[in-house]
Amino acid sequence: MTLIPKALIFDCDGTLALTADLHFAAFTAAFAAQDARLARAFYHARGGMARTALIEAWMAETGHDLDVARLVRDSIAHACDLAHTSRPNPPVAALALAWGARPSAVASNGEAPVVRATLHACGLLDLFDTVVTLTDVAAPKPDPAMFLLAAERLGVVPADCLVLEDSAQGMEAAHRAGMAAHDVREPAALATIAALTEQVSAAVRV
Structure with a gap:
């Protein structure tokens, strides 16, 4: 028992x-707004990471600097819009x-x-x-x-x-x-x- x-x-x-698909879509849209691409394999390998930590890991790996605050805001907004799925x-x-x-x-x-x-x-x-x-x-x-x-x-x-x-x-x-x-x-x-x-x-x- x-x-x-x-x-x-x-x-x-x-x-x-x-x-997982919902959040990947939200992140993808937020990255695209800054002319950046988030690879699906990169995202899924970091499941469970907080939003800012994932973004910082992406920048460290790619060497590209993005507007982190904007990415956070945009990805949260997209995730809220997609939450119904x-x-x-x-x-x-x-x-x-x-x-x-x-x-x-x-x-x-x-x-x-x-x-x-x-x-x-x-x-x-x-x-x-x-x-x-x-x-x-x-x-x-x-x-x-x-x-x-x-x-x-x-x-x-x-x-x-x-x-x-x-x-x-x-x-x-x-x-x-x-x-x-x-x-x-x-x-x-x-x-x-x-x-x-x-x-x-x-x-x-x-």
Whole structure:
């Protein structure tokens, strides 16, 4: 039997929501506005990176200087415009739905307007007690700050939280926060998530 944690903390993009194509399209448009090209392989190799960090990595690799502030603004605006195309990630969204009134949060390296629009499009926004984003903390994952803030807002100690993630940065942040974590890219993690979903669903039926 899977041990039921006191609280769940979900990443958004790639974990709760399938948004990789959405964000690539938003970044592509923002880069194109400055006559620059973002390669798909470069973008996908850096999944989970915060927006500014990804842009800075691109400039370091290509040697080109761009207006970072404009790129951030433009890519956020495009992502908000495209948020309606977001779709829930079925196994993780099923757990969020089954979790019910138990404490839960979202902690994402995205900015609040994009994250909230994405969750709303997926029909998941109202499930969570709190949504923590890069807007709320000084540093993105792998810094543990947003996970720790989510636990504080939920009134649960970090050791009693379970994190669902899909990136190396997110997994590192969870471990640094002293939280157990499952990487939803791993088949074993998905099996554990399915078992936990069934367990909490059965508890509700009883």
